[in-house]
Amino acid sequence: MSRPGTGGTNRTAIAGFNLIELMLALTLIAIAALTLVALSFTAVASREKAESISDAMLVAEEQLALAVYSIETIPEADHDAFWDNSLTAPFSEGSARIGPTDYNFRVEATDVPTGTLAPNRLRKLDITVWWWSENPGEGRVGSGQLSYSASRLVREIRNAPI
Amino acid sequence: MGFKRRRPGIVLVTVLMMSILIAMFIGAAILIGPRTLGLAGSQDSALTSTAAAESGFQYAVMKIRENPNWRGDGSGLQINTPDLKVVESSGYVWGHMTAPGGSTSMFRIRFNFENGDGNGDHLSNSTGPRTQTPYVSLNNLFNASEAVVPRATNDSASTVPDPTVGDYSVPAHGICLLVEGLTGPGTRTFDPADPEPKGVVQSKILEAIFVVSNLDDLATDAAAMSNGDLVANVSDKKQVKVEAKGGGVPTVRSRGSFKVEWPGGAQGEYHAKGGTVYTKDGSLGAKDASGDLTLEVEDDNDPFYELAWDDLKTADPAGETLAAGTYVWWQDGTLHYYDMDYDTFASHIKANPTDGGDVVFTGGTWTGGAAGLTRPDTLEVSSKKLTVTGDLYVEPTAAGTKDLTIIPREGAPVEPPDADVIEGSSDGNSLAIALANNLDYRTSFFSSQVGDGSDSPTGTMGWQTKGGGAADIWWTGAGELSFSPTDYDNQIDAMTDLFTNFPQFFTTNGFTLGLALEKFGATGAEGDLRLETGDTTTAEDLELNFKPPSGKSATLSSDGNIRIGAKLKGKGASITSVGTLTVVGAGADLEATPNVEEGVNMYAQGDITISTLHDKGNDKYEFKDIKLKGLVYTWGDFHAKLGSDDSNTKSGKFGLEGTLVAFGGDPAQGKPNNTQKGQIHISAEEVKLKFDPAYLLSVMKTLPDNLQFKRTAWTAYR
Numbered sequence: 027m028s029r030p031g032t033g034g035t036n037r038t039a040i041a042g043f044n045l046i047e048l049m050l051a052l053t054l055i056a057i058a059a060l061t062l063v064a065l066s067f068t069a070v071a072s073r074e075k076a077e078s079i080s081d082a083m084l085v086a087e088e089q090l091a092l093a094v095y096s097i098e099t100i101p102e103a104d105h106d107a108f109w110d111n112s113l114t115a116p117f118s119e120g121s122a123r124i125g126p127t128d129y130n131f132r133v134e135a136t137d138v139p140t141g142t143l144a145p146n147r148l149r150k151l152d153i154t155v156w157w158w159s160e161n162p163g164e165g166r167v168g169s170g171q172l173s174y175s176a177s178r179l180v181r182e183i184r185n186a187p188i
Numbered sequence: 189m190g191f192k193r194r195r196p197g198i199v200l201v202t203v204l205m206m207s208i209l210i211a212m213f214i215g216a217a218i219l220i221g222p223r224t225l226g227l228a229g230s231q232d233s234a235l236t237s238t239a240a241a242e243s244g245f246q247y248a249v250m251k252i253r254e255n256p257n258w259r260g261d262g263s264g265l266q267i268n269t270p271d272l273k274v275v276e277s278s279g280y281v282w283g284h285m286t287a288p289g290g291s292t293s294m295f296r297i298r299f300n301f302e303n304g305d306g307n308g309d310h311l312s313n314s315t316g317p318r319t320q321t322p323y324v325s326l327n328n329l330f331n332a333s334e335a336v337v338p339r340a341t342n343d344s345a346s347t348v349p350d351p352t353v354g355d356y357s358v359p360a361h362g363i364c365l366l367v368e369g370l371t372g373p374g375t376r377t378f379d380p381a382d383p384e385p386k387g388v389v390q391s392k393i394l395e396a397i398f399v400v401s402n403l404d405d406l407a408t409d410a411a412a413m414s415n416g417d418l419v420a421n422v423s424d425k426k427q428v429k430v431e432a433k434g435g436g437v438p439t440v441r442s443r444g445s446f447k448v449e450w451p452g453g454a455q456g457e458y459h460a461k462g463g464t465v466y467t468k469d470g471s472l473g474a475k476d477a478s479g480d481l482t483l484e485v486e487d488d489n490d491p492f493y494e495l496a497w498d499d500l501k502t503a504d505p506a507g508e509t510l511a512a513g514t515y516v517w518w519q520d521g522t523l524h525y526y527d528m529d530y531d532t533f534a535s536h537i538k539a540n541p542t543d544g545g546d547v548v549f550t551g552g553t554w555t556g557g558a559a560g561l562t563r564p565d566t567l568e569v570s571s572k573k574l575t576v577t578g579d580l581y582v583e584p585t586a587a588g589t590k591d592l593t594i595i596p597r598e599g600a601p602v603e604p605p606d607a608d609v610i611e612g613s614s615d616g617n618s619l620a621i622a623l624a625n626n627l628d629y630r631t632s633f634f635s636s637q638v639g640d641g642s643d644s645p646t647g648t649m650g651w652q653t654k655g656g657g658a659a660d661i662w663w664t665g666a667g668e669l670s671f672s673p674t675d676y677d678n679q680i681d682a683m684t685d686l687f688t689n690f691p692q693f694f695t696t697n698g699f700t701l702g703l704a705l706e707k708f709g710a711t712g713a714e715g716d717l718r719l720e721t722g723d724t725t726t727a728e729d730l731e732l733n734f735k736p737p738s739g740k741s742a743t744l745s746s747d748g749n750i751r752i753g754a755k756l757k758g759k760g761a762s763i764t765s766v767g768t769l770t771v772v773g774a775g776a777d778l779e780a781t782p783n784v785e786e787g788v789n790m791y792a793q794g795d796i797t798i799s800t801l802h803d804k805g806n807d808k809y810e811f812k813d814i815k816l817k818g819l820v821y822t823w824g825d826f827h828a829k830l831g832s833d834d835s836n837t838k839s840g841k842f843g844l845e846g847t848l849v850a851f852g853g854d855p856a857q858g859k860p861n862n863t864q865k866g867q868i869h870i871s872a873e874e875v876k877l878k879f880d881p882a883y884l885l886s887v888m889k890t891l892p893d894n895l896q897f898k899r900t901a902w903t904a905y906r
Contacts, residue, residue, distance in 0.1 A: 044199070051203035058210035065214050083235050090239065134288075138267060146253045148246060150272055152288045162289070175289030176236050177271070179243035181250050183896065 075172070081124040082155040082174040085131055090153050090178060093117055093133045097149070098183050109147060109182055112137055117151070131155045132162070138179065145184040152177045233371050236293045237392035238904075241369030244283060244295030245396060247274060248325075248365050249897055256329050259299040259311060265380050275383045278314035282383035284375065294370040294378070294385060299325050301338060301348035309351070317383060323366035323393055324348060328358045329400075330501070337364045363398045363897070393905035401898035410439040410466075411844070411877035413492045414826075415852025415859075415866025417444035419628075421831065423839055424450050426874040427477055430460040433845070433880040438463035440877075443486050443852075444863045447473030451835070468863075488859065493849055495821055496856035500791055502764045503579035503745035508564035512582045512748060514593040516545065517730050519723045521571035523549035525557055529591040530751050531703060534599075534717060541719040566742070573731040574754075576761065582746035590748025591767065594732060596725040599717030600753025600772035602799035603832050604809040616687030619705050620680045626833070628869070632825075633704070637697045661686055715753065715772055715799075726803045727753040727773025728812075734758025749794065761789070768794030768824070772801060789818040789846075789883055793854075796822040799829040800840045811840035811872075819883040821849045824865050830872035842872035846883045 096118075100108055119132040131153060138148040156162040156173035165171045251258045262276030271286040279300030285293050296319045301309040309326075322340040336354035340346045358364040374387035411430050412418060418440065420428045428448045430438040438460035440446060446467050448456035458465070458474035458481070465472050466486040514526040514533040524545040526533050537543060546557035552571065554563040563569060566578030574594065582592040623630040661682040686693055687701060694700055732754045736742035742761040744750070749767035756771050763769060769792035790796055800812040811830040820826065826848065831839030852866020853859075860866060 047197060047200045051199050054203050054207050058207050058214075061214055062210055065218065079232065083232060087235055138272060139269065140250060140267060142250060142254050146250055148250050150285070152271075154288050173289055174232070175287035175291055176239050177243070177285045177287040177293070178239035179246040179272075179285075181246040 075170075078127060078157060078172060079174060081127065082129055082157065084124070085122050085129045086153050086155045086174055086176050088122075089118065089131050089133055089155075090151060090176065093135075093151055093153070094178070094180050097135070097151075097180050102184075105184060109144060109149075127157050129155050129157045130162075135180075145182045147182040148179050149182075150177060151180055232291075233390040234392065236287075236291065236371040237369035237390055238394065239369070240283070240285060240293035240295045240371065241367040241392055241394040243285060244281070244297055244367030244369065245365055245394065247283060247295075248281070248297060248367070249363075249398065252327065252329065252363060253897075257310075257327070259309065259327050260297055260325075261299070261311060268380075273378060273380060275380045277316040279309065279311040280314065280317065280319055282319070284378035284383070292371070292375040292378075294375045294389075296321065296368050296370065296383075297325055297365065298323065298340075299327065301351055302340070302346060303348050303351065309348075318346065319368075319384065320346065321366075321368050321393075322346060323368060323395070325366050326358050326364045328360065328362050328364070330361075334359050334362075358397055359399060359900075361400055362900070364395070365398065366393060366395045368393050391906055395901075395903040395905070396899045397901040398897040399900050401896045410441045410847070411879040412440050412442075412848040412868060414442045414444060414446075414850045414868040415492070416442075416825070416850065416863045416868075418442040418446045418868040419870070420448045420456070420875050421869075421871045422448060422450065422456050422875060423831070423873045425457075426450075427457040427459045428474070428875040429877070430458075430463055431876075431878045432463075433878055436879065438879065439466070440464075441466040441486055441492070442868075443468055443488070444867070445469075445471070445473055448475075449473075491859060492851055492855075493821075493847065494851075494855040494858070495791070495849075496854070497766075497793065498856065500764060501743060501762065503581040503743045505581045505583065507579055507581060508566040509581045509583040510564050510567060510592070511559075511561050512584050512589045512592055512746065514545075514591070514595070515548075516595055516597055517572050517725055517754075518597050519725045521550075521552075522547050523569065524597075525559065525561060527559070527585050527587045527589050529589055529748060530593045533593065537717060537719060541721055572725070572729055573733065575733045575735050576742050576744055576758075577735055579743045580745070582744070582748070582750070584747055590746065591751065592744075592746045592748070593751040593753075594730070595715075595717075595751065595753035595772075596727060596730060597717075597721060597723040598719055598725070599715050600727040600751075601716035601801060601803075602714050602770070602772050602797060603801055603829050604834055604837050605716065605807075616689075616701065617680070617684045619687050619701065620683035622705075623683060624676060624680050632867075632869075637693075715751070715770070724805070728755060728802050730754035730773070732756050734761030736761065750792075762818075763790050763792075765792040765794065768792055768796070769822075770797045770799075772799045789820070791819070791821045793823045795824040795827065796820060797827040797829065801829070809834075810838040813841040813843070815841075815843035816846065817844075817880075817883070818846045819849075820844065820846065821851070822866075823851050823853055823855070825867040825869065826850045828870040828872060830870070832871065839871070839873035841874050841876070842870055843876045843878075845878040845880050847879060847881060848877065 097108070113135050117133045117135040119130075121128045121130045123129070134152045135149045136152070138150050140148050142148075152175065154162045154173060154175045156164075158166050158172045162173040162175075163171060248258075248260075260276050260279045260281040264275065264277070265273060266276050267274040267283075272283070274281065274283045279298065281295075281297040283295040287293075298319045298321055299309060300311045300314050300318070301324060302313050302318070303309070305312045322342050324338050324340055326335060326337050328335045334357040336352055336357050338348040338351045338354050340348050369392040370385055370389045372385075372387070372389040374385035374389035377386060411432065422428060430440055432438045440460070440463075442465075444467070446458075446465055448458050450456045456474055457477040458472065459477035460481060461478045462480055463478070464482040464484055466484045468486055470483050470485040472481070472483055511525075511527070514528055514530060516524045516526065518524060525548045526536070526545040528536060546559050546561075548555060548557040548559075548561050549569050554569050556562060564580055566576060566580050568575040568577060582590075584590045623633055687704075694704070730753065732752055734742045734744075735758065742758065743764060744762070745764045747766045749769070750763060750765045751768075751770040751772075753772045755773050769790055771790075798814070800814050802810050802812050804810060811832075814830065828842050830842050831837075848868065850866040850868045851860070852863065853861075
């Protein structure tokens with residue numbers, strides 16, 4: 027048989043412990059939930075950026091291949107105009123939409139000083155793809171710089187396949 | 189009364205467990221986030237390194253078009269711009285590119301086998317920087333034979349232990365390029381003095397085999413071109429057949445006439461489906477067997493294929509050399525050397541038939557003889573067989589000998605003895621009779637001689653022999669021979685008088701009566717020494733074999749004449765001669781080696797004569813078949829003797845896959861002024877020509893500007 031006084035003290039202690047326990051639990055849950063939410067945002071942003079980069083690379087790969095093909099199969103009438111003159115304007119530029127995103131691209135062709143003569147010259151093709159900004163190199167809060175670039179050489183070919 | 193038992197901490201424990209679960213989610217998210225980005229980065233590496241490797245291809249092909257022998261053997265920086273640098277060193281190439289956003293990539297190519305000097309790569313071991321790749325490229329552009337694509341060992345030495353061992357080959361006139369594209373942190377900086385990447389890199393290997401795509405542009409697609417007449421004497425009911433490889437138009441071009449003749453002078457048949465024949469007047473001296481032939485007038489302004497001597501790949505005089513002279517195989521397998529040109533030797537040995545000369549090979553061993561001749565490293569000698577394994581230059585001797593002659597002891601006749609001529613006689617009468625009996629010889633003899641013009645009608649050449657009247661002799665040039673003596677006896681009289689009483693005729697034309705007698709069969713067939721020593725060795729018993737190692741060439745070059753009285757075998761070889769080139773016994777033994785093809789290119793400033801005469805013994809002869817693959821190019825005339833007037837001697841079949849050119853002069857001087865030289869004369873059972881310009885590359889020192897390449901194979905590693 028328990029004593030009343032003693033039993034009341036124990037109940038009070040147990041109740042107090044429960045409150046502390048509950049507050050500690052809530053605190054932990056709050057911290058964990060907030061961390062999870064923050065990480066979720068970060069993960070989503072990372073995933074979006076990764077997808078964007080992948081898409082940008084697809085655009086870059088496609089546009090670079092298209093530029094190489096165009097140059098290697100350039101019509102005879104346009105051959106000299108392309109190879110004899112330095113290009114101040116981009117070789118090609120535009121945008122391509124993949125999903126909700128517009129990817130801007132620009133391909134530039136620059137002379138390579140090989141010392142060789144026509145029809146055996148080289149040019150360097152540089153492609154830049156950017157999105158969520160007006161100009162390449164601009165960043166986006168939370169995502170950093172959203173652009174991709176690559177280069178390759180292309181050789182002069184006249185009236186012949188590859 | 190009972191009470192509900194409390195469980196203190198149950199909430200905390202539960203929350204902690206939930207927290208652990210949440211932490212696991214967080215951990216997973218932390219891990220997955222970068223990996224997602226990492227996947228994108230990996231895609232980036234693949235694209236960037238592939239683009240870098242492609243750039244390496246573009247650079248390499250550009251360099252090879254500039255210099256077909258290019259093997260990454262430049263020195264130092266070849267291109268130096270802020271965003272592109274290319275370094276070459278000892279057969280290695282490094283390229284470094286920077287994209288507009290600052291990302292970097294590299295390509296590297298290796299040609300050096302690192303297996304010593306030469307040895308398949310034509311490069312010495314590197315003393316500079318090296319790549320650490322086992323992937324080795326191979327430039328086989330100038331070789332007419334395929335070559336093994338080697339692999340280096342993977343150890344730090346990274347040498348190619350044996351260039352002849354590999355899993356696959358690059359074809360003749362092909363290039364195998366292996367380019368490694370690199371990206372990653374290791375490519376961020378580039379030091380031209382130490383161009384290897386510094387740090388971690390991602391690699392992509394691309395391999396491609398390139399071949400020349402526009403060979404047809406290198407030469408007019410004619411299977412045969414003759415500056416003079418093109419005459420083919422074939423057996424009854426047989427044809428001259430012409431094709432073009434790759435479906436081109438089968439074409440023959442002649443600035444003179446083109447005739448196909450059956451025995452007795454009857455017009456033979458020419459078959460070239462959808463083909464074209466160009467002659468001086470647009471006519472054809474043959475029946476059109478295909479029925480769809482196009483005849484055109486040869487345009488004098490349309491040049492033949494002009495392959496000048498300076499553009500020809502010849503053996504280097506500073507390389508392996510063999511002393512010029514006459515090498516004679518005896519029946520016992522010994523090789524006897526005479527420091528003499530062939531004509532001198534022929535006169536000498538006829539007067540001294542037992543002279544053994546200097547024995548340079550006996551008992552299976554090269555002794556060098558009393559003269560101490562050195563056997564070149566590119567020549568292997570065994571009994572009655574010479575094997576050329578690399579370039580070989582015939583070095584003139586101190587005695588002034590320039591010719592190279594390889595014959596059996598009794599000589600190598602180009603055709604059977606003519607029963608109609610007087611053997612052994614060296615007077616003018618025998619030559620006159622020989623010529624009077626043979627229209628072809630007569631045509632050939634007089635069409636190339638210079639007259640004195642003393643009493644000749646305008647436009648003709650001739651000699652006044654007996655002071656006018658019926659005995660004068662003159663002729664009107666190649667293909668239009670017309671003697672003033674029209675009857676047989678008067679022709680003999682006029683020629684006998686000319687040959688015996690007018691030594692200035694021979695002086696003017698630069699030869700002797702003896703040589704003329706021999707050449708035109710008055711003393712037996714040309715090349716037949718008739719020493720009567722009892723030696724039974726014939727040209728067919730001897731062999732001259734060209735056998736270069738994989739990826740190497742074998743060119744035999746002489747500043748004089750070359751006369752080979754032996755079976756000529758080989759693939760991817762070339763014979764170049766400043767004088768004439770005579771090959772006797774060239775016929776393939778089709779019974780022993782079915783479908784064999786002799787892949788030897790021939791280039792001579794003088795006439796080229798090929799005979800496949802086979803001496804069966806007991807004065808029985810036959811001509812063997814021959815199927816040549818390669819370029820046959822002469823500044824003079826081309827004679828293929830696979831048949832004769834003697835109906836008892838079986839004729840052989842003549843086949844050529846490549847190009848036959850009788851230019852008629854020095855190609856460096858352009859079109860010859862007349863058509864006296866540059867004749868093609870083929871006597872055979874039948875003739876098959878198939879145009880294939882691929883062999884041109886085998887003999888050219890440099891490639892034309894318009895050469896283009898195409899990829900025929902493509903592989904990506906990693």
